[in-house]
Amino acid sequence: MLGNVQAMFLVGWRLCKLYEKGKMTPGRASMAKAWITLRARETVAIGRELLGGNGILADFLVAKAFCDLEPIYTYEGTYDINSLVTGREVTGLASFKPAALSKLSRLTFVAIQAT
Numbered sequence: 001m002l003g004n005v006q007a008m009f010l011v012g013w014r015l016c017k018l019y020e021k022g023k024m025t026p027g028r029a030s031m032a033k034a035w036i037t038l039r040a041r042e043t044v045a046i047g048r049e050l051l052g053g054n055g056i057l058a059d060f061l062v063a064k065a066f067c068d069l070e071p072i073y074t075y076e077g078t079y080d081i082n083s084l085v086t087g088r089e090v091t092g093l094a095s096f097k098p099a100a101l102s103k104l105s106r107l108t109f110v111a112i113q114a115t
């Protein structure tokens with residue numbers, strides 16, 4: 001857990017330095033967000049395992065850490081989307097497109113599939 005926390009801190013620190021030099025790109029920010037939140041998820045999972053059954057009781061703070069972390073893994077870009085943004089910058093190829101460019105929204109598509 002300590003190793004993960006230290007590594008997450010260093011990736012964040014590196015991103016700050018890139019930002020200060022005007023070298024932070026969307027791909028770099030996305031990679032850091034995706035990687036850090038993945039490691040953070042792993043870290044709370046280790047904490048939960050450490051406490052056994054108590055790890056999922058509200059009386060102990062590990063369960064709270066789980067709940068606090070899930071939104072961070074998801075909002076302002078999910079892990080998957082941040083990975084795709086990073087991949088686009090690395091390869092120059094976008095494997096996703098804005099929803100506005102799709103003929104059908106995903107919800108309409110799901111509704112059609114259901115009928």
Ligand SMILES: Cc1cc2nc3c(=O)[nH]c(=O)nc-3n(C[C@H](O)[C@H](O)[C@H](O)COP(=O)(O)OP(=O)(O)OC[C@H]3O[C@@H](n4cnc5c(N)ncnc54)[C@H](O)[C@@H]3O)c2cc1C
Binds near residue numbers: 079081
């Ligand atoms: C606590 C919280 C606060 C929030 N606050 C705000 C806010 O203030 N303002 C705001 O605008 N939004 C806010 N959001 C919304 C948040 O930004 C969205 O939940 C997030 O962008 C994910 O979108 P979604 O929930 O529609 O999931 P979806 O887009 O439906 O994604 C579902 C799953 O599919 C994956 N996925 C989606 N598209 C692809 C793809 N092309 N390729 C591969 N995988 C894909 C995703 O990674 C995810 O795992 C908040 C969310 C939470 C949980």
